[in-house]
Structures are given as C-alpha cells and as structure tokens.
Amino acid sequence: MEVCEKGTLRAHGKRVRRRKPLPELCFVIALFLSLWARAQDGDAGINQANTMIRDYFNTGVSLLYAVGGVLGLIGAVKVYRSMSEGERDTARIAASWFGSCIFLVVVATLLRSFFGL
Secondary structure, three states: OEEOHHHEEEEOOEEEEOOOOHHHHHHHHHHHHHHHOOOOOHHHHHHHHHHHHHHHHHHHHHHHHHHHHHHHHHHHHHHHHHHHHOOOOHHHHHHHHHHHHHHHHHHHHHHHHHOOO
16 A cells, blocks of 8 residues: 555556544543443433423323214215215214224223223
C-alpha cells in the first residue's frame, strides 16, 4: 500500500479511502454516557404503568360496548334490508352480525373480570 494525494491509499493499483473513526467514537461516547447515567427504580415504573393502564381500562371497556352497539344497529339494518328483499341467507347474516356484537360485549366483560376492575 502506498499513500497518494489527499489521504487516499493505493492497494493493488486501486485507490482506497481511509475510514473515518466517527462510528467508533459515537459508540464509545454512548458507552460512557450509559455508564454515567443512573437508572430509575424499576418498581416505581411498573407501578406507574399499572395505574395508567387501570385509568384507561374503563374507557376501553366503554369503547368496546359502544362499538358493539354500533355494530348491532348496522346489523339490524342489514338484516331488515335482506329480509325485505327476500334473500335466502337472512339467518346467516343475522347470526354473523349479532354474533359479533355478543362477542364484543363478552370480551369486554371478561377483560373487566380478568383484570379485577
């Protein structure tokens, strides 16, 4: 290897640029900063997350009930329309729409009882 102009190296007749040590320097700085920084108490973070989830849980369950109600109304309109048009699959359509509503209500109730809220 021989040195050419502007800091490039020549190996086997091809110019090779020198690597700059920026990634290694960033890694060393990040390593020292991580050793220097203090970690927070793990129990306090878990307790804070627990209270935040419990605060939002009732809102989520109410949202599931609301989505179930909207699906029930849409399903009722679809079933009425299919019955008035005389379609054969009215029972299948009714079972699928109202089954999804019942599923959402059951899931919301089971989540509430599972988490003890």
